[in-house]
Amino acid sequence: MNWEEAVVSWANDLAGRSATLDWVMFQLADGRLWIIPLVAVLGWWLWKGRTRAAITMLTLAAGIGIGDFIGGRLKVAFGRPRPCRILDTWNDVAGCGGAFSMPSNHMVNSALAASFLQVLFPRSGWITWPLVALNAFARMFSAAHYPTDIVAGLLIGGGIGTCLALALRYWRGRASSARLAHQD
Numbered sequence: 001m002n003w004e005e006a007v008v009s010w011a012n013d014l015a016g017r018s019a020t021l022d023w024v025m026f027q028l029a030d031g032r033l034w035i036i037p038l039v040a041v042l043g044w045w046l047w048k049g050r051t052r053a054a055i056t057m058l059t060l061a062a063g064i065g066i067g068d069f070i071g072g073r074l075k076v077a078f079g080r081p082r083p084c085r086i087l088d089t090w091n092d093v094a095g096c097g098g099a100f101s102m103p104s105n106h107m108v109n110s111a112l113a114a115s116f117l118q119v120l121f122p123r124s125g126w127i128t129w130p131l132v133a134l135n136a137f138a139r140m141f142s143a144a145h146y147p148t149d150i151v152a153g154l155l156i157g158g159g160i161g162t163c164l165a166l167a168l169r170y171w172r173g174r175a176s177s178a179r180l181a182h183q184d
Contacts, residue, residue, distance in 0.1 A: 004146040008083040011140040028131075028138035056168065060116055063164045067108040067157050074156075075100040084143040097144050104145045107153025110135050112161035119165030 001009070015022055075098070084096040114128035132154070139145040145153075 004148060005083065005087065007147050008140050008143055008145075009087060011137065012083075012087070012143040015141055015143075025138045025141045028134045052172075056120065059164055059168050060113065063112050063116060063160055064109050067112045067160050068105055070156060070160075071103050071105040071108040071153065074103055074152075075105075078102040080146075080149070082144055083146055087143060101145050101149045103152035103156055104136075104139055104149045105153065106135060106139055107132070107145075107150050108157035108160075111154045111157030112164075113157075115158040115161035116165045117161075119162055120169065 015025070078100065080100055080102040082096055082099070082101040085099065110132045114125065114132050117128055118125040136150045136154070139150060140147065
């Protein structure tokens with residue numbers, strides 16, 4: 001057993017010991033984890049300014065679509081089976097999912113959203129990154145991903161989210177400068 005299988009086995013061995021822990025990990029491993037924070041942020045943005053909120057949310061949604069597409073293509077290219085497909089024994093908490101694991105698309109999307117929000121709203125990192133870390137552990141707890149799948153997803157998603165947020169911030173700065181220049 002290599003080090004990654006040992007880490008996943010250790011995390012997955014915690015499954016089945018507590019119905020409450022299994023439920024919490026299932027909720028964290030579920031991709032819908034981001035719905036509540038995103039709805040809260042959307043509500044706040046809409047309250048602050050509809051156009052800006054709409055552009056920001058569309059950019060984030062497009063980024064998640066891009067991240068999913070890239071992650072999906074990389075899964076097929078790497079062809080790495082999920083730990084739950086090759087471990088001799090595993091505790092089924094959330095099902096096994098698709099055939100391939102590298103990179104974790106949950107991590108791509110989580111890191112993309114967290115980095116995007118943190119670039120635009122620096123204080124949001126106190127909420128988003130702990131959620132990302134819990135999601136990462138939950139993916140190993142459910143034996144869906146190896147640690148390197150998670151790291152790859154974090155790097156891909158973090159890179160895409162950061163680039164999109166910086167591009168959006170740059171575009172907003174240019175648009176503001178153009179409006180000011182036009183008023184003169």
